[in-house]
Amino acid sequence: MAAIEAAPIIAELDSLLLCGSSFSSSDATDSASSNFTSMSSTPPTTVSADSMSLASEPDHPKSDTTIASNIEAVITVTSSLETEIEQQKSGQQTPIADDAIVVAEPPPPELSPASRPRRARSSLPVYNLSKLMGTDVHGRRRSKGDTVLEKRRRTISDGTTADFGDLDATKLSDALAKASQTTKTEVDASRVKRSSAVLHTPKSARIAKKSSLSPAPAHLTRRTTRLSGASTETITTKLSALGKRGKKAVDKAVSRLPRELMRLKDTNEFAHIDTRPVRYTVWSNGKYVEVDPSQETPAPQPPLKKVKVDEKAVKGEEKPAAEEQKPAAPAVKKPRAKKWLEKGLYAGQETPLDIFKGLNSQEKKKLAALPELLPSSKPNHTFPLPMYNGLRVLINGRDFKLPFDVCNPLPPGQPKPAAYRTMTKNRFVGDAASYWKKTPHFGDFASRCVCQPADGCDEDCQNRIMLYECDDTNCNFGTAHCQNRAFQDLQERTKKGGRYRVGVEVVKTGDRGYGVRSNRCFEANQIIMEYTGEIITEAECERRMNEEYKDNECYYLMSFDQNMIIDATTGSIARFVNHSCSPNCRMIKWIVAGQPRMALFAGDRPIMTGEELTYDYNFDPFSAKNVQKCLCGSPNCRGVLGPKPKEVKAPKPPKEEKKTKKTSSKTSRVLTKVSSKATIKTSVKPSAKTSTKRKLKDAFEFDGDDEEDDKPIKKQKVKAATGLKRTLSSATRKVAKGAAKGAANGAATIKRSVASISMATKKKSIAVKVTKTATTKTAKTSTTVRRVLGSGASKKGPGKKTTVVVSTKPKAKTAVPSRSPSLTIVAAGSSSLPAQKNADKAVSTPTSSVSSKKDMPKLTISSGASKTSSRKLTPSRKALESGLLVGSPSSAKSVKMTAAAKPMPKLKLVATVVN
Numbered sequence: 001m002a003a004i005e006a007a008p009i010i011a012e013l014d015s016l017l018l019c020g021s022s023f024s025s026s027d028a029t030d031s032a033s034s035n036f037t038s039m040s041s042t043p044p045t046t047v048s049a050d051s052m053s054l055a056s057e058p059d060h061p062k063s064d065t066t067i068a069s070n071i072e073a074v075i076t077v078t079s080s081l082e083t084e085i086e087q088q089k090s091g092q093q094t095p096i097a098d099d100a101i102v103v104a105e106p107p108p109p110e111l112s113p114a115s116r117p118r119r120a121r122s123s124l125p126v127y128n129l130s131k132l133m134g135t136d137v138h139g140r141r142r143s144k145g146d147t148v149l150e151k152r153r154r155t156i157s158d159g160t161t162a163d164f165g166d167l168d169a170t171k172l173s174d175a176l177a178k179a180s181q182t183t184k185t186e187v188d189a190s191r192v193k194r195s196s197a198v199l200h201t202p203k204s205a206r207i208a209k210k211s212s213l214s215p216a217p218a219h220l221t222r223r224t225t226r227l228s229g230a231s232t233e234t235i236t237t238k239l240s241a242l243g244k245r246g247k248k249a250v251d252k253a254v255s256r257l258p259r260e261l262m263r264l265k266d267t268n269e270f271a272h273i274d275t276r277p278v279r280y281t282v283w284s285n286g287k288y289v290e291v292d293p294s295q296e297t298p299a300p301q302p303p304l305k306k307v308k309v310d311e312k313a314v315k316g317e318e319k320p321a322a323e324e325q326k327p328a329a330p331a332v333k334k335p336r337a338k339k340w341l342e343k344g345l346y347a348g349q350e351t352p353l354d355i356f357k358g359l360n361s362q363e364k365k366k367l368a369a370l371p372e373l374l375p376s377s378k379p380n381h382t383f384p385l386p387m388y389n390g391l392r393v394l395i396n397g398r399d400f401k402l403p404f405d406v407c408n409p410l411p412p413g414q415p416k417p418a419a420y421r422t423m424t425k426n427r428f429v430g431d432a433a434s435y436w437k438k439t440p441h442f443g444d445f446a447s448r449c450v451c452q453p454a455d456g457c458d459e460d461c462q463n464r465i466m467l468y469e470c471d472d473t474n475c476n477f478g479t480a481h482c483q484n485r486a487f488q489d490l491q492e493r494t495k496k497g498g499r500y501r502v503g504v505e506v507v508k509t510g511d512r513g514y515g516v517r518s519n520r521c522f523e524a525n526q527i528i529m530e531y532t533g534e535i536i537t538e539a540e541c542e543r544r545m546n547e548e549y550k551d552n553e554c555y556y557l558m559s560f561d562q563n564m565i566i567d568a569t570t571g572s573i574a575r576f577v578n579h580s581c582s583p584n585c586r587m588i589k590w591i592v593a594g595q596p597r598m599a600l601f602a603g604d605r606p607i608m609t610g611e612e613l614t615y616d617y618n619f620d621p622f623s624a625k626n627v628q629k630c631l632c633g634s635p636n637c638r639g640v641l642g643p644k645p646k647e648v649k650a651p652k653p654p655k656e657e658k659k660t661k662k663t664s665s666k667t668s669r670v671l672t673k674v675s676s677k678a679t680i681k682t683s684v685k686p687s688a689k690t691s692t693k694r695k696l697k698d699a700f701e702f703d704g705d706d707e708e709d710d711k712p713i714k715k716q717k718v719k720a721a722t723g724l725k726r727t728l729s730s731a732t733r734k735v736a737k738g739a740a741k742g743a744a745n746g747a748a749t750i751k752r753s754v755a756s757i758s759m760a761t762k763k764k765s766i767a768v769k770v771t772k773t774a775t776t777k778t779a780k781t782s783t784t785v786r787r788v789l790g791s792g793a794s795k796k797g798p799g800k801k802t803t804v805v806v807s808t809k810p811k812a813k814t815a816v817p818s819r820s821p822s823l824t825i826v827a828a829g830s831s832s833l834p835a836q837k838n839a840d841k842a843v844s845t846p847t848s849s850v851s852s853k854k855d856m857p858k859l860t861i862s863s864g865a866s867k868t869s870s871r872k873l874t875p876s877r878k879a880l881e882s883g884l885l886v887g888s889p890s891s892a893k894s895v896k897m898t899a900a901a902k903p904m905p906k907l908k909l910v911a912t913v914v915n
C-alpha cells in the first residue's frame with residue numbers, strides 16, 4: 001500500500017531531480033519504487049503517500065459537487081495501477097528508454113467504473129491529480145482564500161543548484177533518506193546527464209538564466225503537461241470517468257450559468273452577425289470608435305487641390321444676396337491654353353504702327369527723310385527694336401564713341417587753390433542794383449518770343465537771338481517745348497549736387513596756375529557753369545583794388561554790362577578758367593529774368609571728359625610791352641595774352657577809314673519789339689574821328705572769333721555798304737536769318753550792324769524797316785577788365801603785376817544790347833614805369849567785336865602798375881585822350897554817341913564794344 005502511494009510522489013521527486021544535478025537522489029527503502037529501478041539498479045524513491053496526499057489536500061472537500069464545480073476530478077487509482085504495483089512487487093521492471101522523461105505514469109485512459117466498486121474505491125487513498133499534474137493553480141485563487149502550494153517546475157541547467165523552494169523539507173529529507181545511495185547515484189547521474197543534454201539549448205539556457213535571476217511567481221509559471229508526459233485530461237474525459245452521477249453533477253453545475261449568458265446564445269452579436277451596414281469606421285488612437293448613427297456626420301471628403309481663396313471671403317465681406325442665391329452652375333472646366341512665346345528677347349513690345357508718335361517736329365522731319373523707316377504694309381513682328389531707343393538712334397544718328405561720358409573726376413589729393421568764398425548767385429553791391437535798373441536792358445526785358453511749340457524756341461527764337469532767356473513771362477511755352485532756358489537747365493542740373501552734375505573741377509596746370517577741367521562730357525553749346533560774383537560799380541571796383549586787393553596777386557574782375565563789374569573774388573570756380581587762343585568754350589552774358597548773368601558755354605564742338613575748359617579772354621592789350629606770354633599751346637596761338645606786337649598795325653590810310661566811316665554811318669541796328677509790333681531800330685552811326693577810325697581798323701586785326709582761330713590773323717577789309725551790315729558770325733547769321741524771317745512774316749524786324757563786315761546789299765531788300773524814330777535806345781559799352789596777375793601765375797619778374805580790368809560803360813543814352821563784355825587787361829610793366837607813361841603807350845586793341853563773335857568777352861591789355869591802373873579804372877580814357885587808344889569797329893557809332901555825352905567828353909576816345 002505504501003508503495004502504491006509512493007508512485008506519484010516518485011514522479012514528482014523525479015521532476016525535482018531533474019532540476020538538481022548535484023542533488024543526490026534520496027534513498028528509497030521501499031520496494032515500491034521498482035518502476036524507477038527498472039531504469040537503473042537504484043531502487044525508486046518512495047515517499048509516504050499519506051503524508052503527501054494529506055499535505056497536498058488538507059482542506060479539500062470531498063463532495064462530488066465540489067469536484068464537478070471545480071472541474072477537479074478525483075480519480076481513484078485504477079486497477080491498472082494496482083496491476084502495475086503488483087508487477088513492481090513481483091520484480092518485473094518496465095524498461096524505460098534512456099531518452100524517456102521520468103514522469104508519473106499516466107492513468108489508464110479509460111477506467112471502467114465497474115472495475116472497482118465505489119465503496120472499495122473510497123477506501124483507497126485519494127490523490128489530487130491536478131495538483132500532481134501542476135494544473136491546480138489554474139483553478140485556485142489566493143484572493144479566494146485557497147491555500148495553494150507554491151510549487152514550481154524548474155528548469156535545471158548545469159551548475160545550477162536545485163531550489164526546492166517551499167517544498168516541505170521534512171518530507172523531502174525523508175524521501176531522500178529512503179533512497180539508495182549507490183544505485184541512485186548512477187541513475188541520477190544518467191538522468192541529469194540526459195536532462196542537461198536535452199535542456200542545453202539556447203532557449204532553455206536563456207530561460208534558465210532568466211529564471212535564476214528573477215524566479216517568476218508560481219501562478220504565472222506555465223506548466224506544461226506535454227513535457228511531463230502526463231495525459232491532458234479534459235473535462236470530457238473526466239466527466240466520462242465520473243459516470244452517470246458525475247455527469248449529472250456537471251450538468252447541474254452548468255445549468256447554474258447566468259440566464260443572461262444563456263440568452264446571449266441566440267443573439268446576433270453572439271453569433272457574430274452584424275446586420276448594421278458599416279458606412280465608415282472611426283478610429284481613435286488605434287481603437288475603433290462607435291459612432292452614433294443619429295449623430296452621424298458625413299464622411300470627410302478626400303482633400304481637394306488647393307483652391308485660391310477669394311480675398312473678399314477671407315475678409316469676411318458678404319457677397320451680394322443675389323449672388324449667394326444663385327444656383328451654382330455646373331463648373332465647366334476649360335482646358336488651360338498653353339502660352340507660347342511668340343517673340344524673342346523683347347517679347348511684349350509691339351512694333352509701333354505710328355512711328356511718328358511721341359516725336360517732336362524735328363525728329364519727325366528726320367524720320368520722314370529715312371525711307372527705310374516709312375511704315376510698311378506688313379509690320380515686323382519678329383524682331384522689334386528694344387524699347388524704341390534703336391529707332392531714335394536711327395533718327396538722330398550718332399557716331400560711335402567709347403562710353404566715356406561717365407563721370408571721371410580726378411583722384412583725391414589734388415592741389416587746391418587757397419580758400420575763397422564761393423557764391424552761386426550774383427549779388428548786387430552798393431549802387432550796382434540801381435545802376436542796373438537804369439540801364440535800357442532792364443526795360444528790354446519786356447520782350448516776348450513768338451515761337452510755335454513745334455519750334456521749341458530754337459535758333460529762330462527772338463529771345464534767344466537777343467540773348468534773353470525764356471521764362472514764363474516772355475515765352476508762351478513751358479520747359480517741355482522751350483529750348484531757350486539754359487540757366488534753368490543749369491540750375492536743375494546742379495541743384496542736386498554731385499560731381500557729375502556739376503561737371504567741372506579745379507585742376508592745377510603746369511604753367512598757368514589753376515585751371516578748370518571737365519569731368520564729364522558736354523554737348524556743343526551746352527551751358528557748363530555760371531560766372532558769378534559780386535556785381536559792383538566801377539567806383540567800388542576802384543576802391544577794392546586800392547584797398548582790399550592792393551596786396552593781391554590776382555584780381556578776378558570782369559565787366560559785363562554798362563559800368564558794372566563782376567568781382568569773382570567771391571564767386572564761382574569759373575574764375576579759374578584760363579585763356580586759350582583756340583578755346584573750347586565761350587563766356588556769354590545773358591539776361592535772365594531781367595538780371596544780367598554770365599555763363600561759360602561749350603563751343604561749337606562737344607567737350608569730352610578731362611578736357612581743360614578755356615575761352616578766349618579777347619582782351620585788348622593796351623601795350624605791346626610786357627604783354628603776358630600765352631601758354632595755351634594751340635597751333636594758332638597768338639603768343640601772348642594780348643595781341644602780338646607785330647600785329648599792332650599802323651593806322652590805315654584815311655581813304656579806307658572814310659569807307660569805314662561811310663559804312664558805319666550806314667550801319668544801323670534795329671531792334672523791333674515783336675510783341676508790340678514796334679520796330680526798334682538800333683542805329684549805330686559812327687562819328688568817330690579820323691584818329692579813332694585808324695585805331696578801329698587796327699582793332700579788327702585782333703578779332704578773336706573762336707571760329708576763325710585756326711585761320712591766320714589777317715586784316716579784314718571793311719567794305720563800304722549802302723545797306724545793312726551785319727557780322728558774319730554764326731550768331732549774327734542766325735540773327736539775320738531770324739530777322740529776315742521775321743521781316744518776311746511782318747512780325748519782327750531786327751537790324752544789327754557792326755562795321756566789321758557788311759552784308760550784301762541785296763539784304764537790303766529784305767531788310768527791315770529802319771525807323772529812326774524808334775524808341776530803342778542804343779547803348780555803347782566799354783568793357784574793361786583789370787586783373788592784377790601775380791608773378792606766380794605768369795613768368796613775369798617779381799613785383800610785376802598785370803591788371804586785367806573789364807569794364808562796361810554806357811556811352812550814350814541809346815543802348816544796344818551788349819552780350820560781349822570786353823576785357824581790358826592792363827598788364828603791369830616795370831614798376832619804374834610811370835603809369836601815365838604806360839597808359840599813354842598802351843595800345844588798345846579791341847578784339848573781336850560782336851560782329852564776328854558777339855559773345856566773346858574782350859580784353860584790353862594795358863601796361864602799368866597795378867595801383868596806377870587800378871586808379872585808372874578806365875585807363876582807356878587817358879589813352880583815348882592822348883589819341884593812342886583804338887576803338888572797336890563799332891566804336892564809330894559809340895564815339896559819336898559818346899561825344900554827345902556831356903559828363904564824359906573823354907569817352908569819345910574810349911574803345912568800345914557794341915553789338
Ligand SMILES: C[S@@+](CC[C@H](N)C(=O)[O-])C[C@H]1O[C@@H](n2cnc3c(N)ncnc32)[C@H](O)[C@@H]1O
Nearest residue numbers: 512513514576577578579630631632789793794
Ligand atoms: C582769370 S585768371 C585764371 C586763373 C588763374 N590761372 C589762376 O590760377 O588763378 C587769368 C590768369 O591766368 C593766367 N593765364 C590764363 N590763361 C593763360 C594762358 N593761356 N597762358 C598763360 N597764362 C594764362 C594768367 O596769368 C592770367 O592772368
